[in-house]
Amino acid sequence: MRLILGYLVLLTVVGTLFYLRRPAPPAPLAASAAAPARERARVVWISDGDTITASPIEGPYAGREQRIRLIGLDAPEMHPSPQCWAKQSTDALAGLVPRGSTITMEFDRRRFDDYKRQLRYIWNSAGILVNAEQLRLGNARVLRIWPNVRHDKDFKTAADQARTAGRGLWKSC
Template sequence: MLALVGGCASPGGDLVGRPVTTGPNPSSASTPPPGGGLRRPTDAQRVVVRWVTDGDTVTLRAVRRGALPLQVDTHVRLLEIDTPESKDPDLPVQCLALRATAATERLLPRGSTAWVQTDRELHDRYGRTLGYVWNAHGVFVNEALVRRGLARVLFFRPNDRHLARMRSAEAAARAAGRGLWTRCPSTP
């Protein structure tokens, strides 16, 4: 697995370079239904998509009780993934960044219903709200971006609810040469 450390990719590390455990929390693993995909979890909170900031950040407004505050726009960083950057004023637009953002916008159109599930920690060390998101059609958005080669797996310790599934999707995208794995020369 690769993680970003000080702007660089680091094998076997998490956000701060510490070794990462290799498996998900076994008590919270999800089983895919026949035909693939992952059904929207029963513990997911219903939200409305307000807008997409970039490939891995969206703004959601909760319409049912849950981890996110009701009727408040909440910026949610998609857990366990990292898409190329397009909004950082200190960096040039990265390879496939605009495509990743467009894919997220298609998966989560403004005004659509979605569901967000949280993990062990609701916020990261930067204060960002973290979540897994399913769209109105039951598509697991985090996984779909990885499977399409528009995102890499990034472990936000200790949130590992779907980590094995994400790693499997990344391995499939890499083996098929999708997106980042063939089109971007700096992809590790």
């Protein structure tokens, strides 16, 4: 009986040592660090300070007009009746991305809003991130909607600068 009890204790000790020395499970795979795909398009129309219509220059949707909502900001509405600073915000966006100009667009995680507009970050031909520039100029407020938060910190900083300086709607509305 003592011999059996000794074997059980030895087996328990050896089993515990094997259990404690097993390798740690592998770390979960990180999300792909590859840069998101960018697409060039031509600006067709400016609807208001955060919405445009553009036509991709290349790819499967080349030549098809698409409504684009700029990610991360909420500009005053032009319709049904213009809100405070709506015209100035729309005019500023038209200055940053004039009709006929070439822009570079990029998706984040969520690609469409509830109105079936594409959600995009937009760079103009000078390489300016237009979403952030509209905030920096005081033409819009930050609108954070998860999961499209890639440039969140930049957008908050830009809007804070506009608010502190009293630019745009922060001065007039």
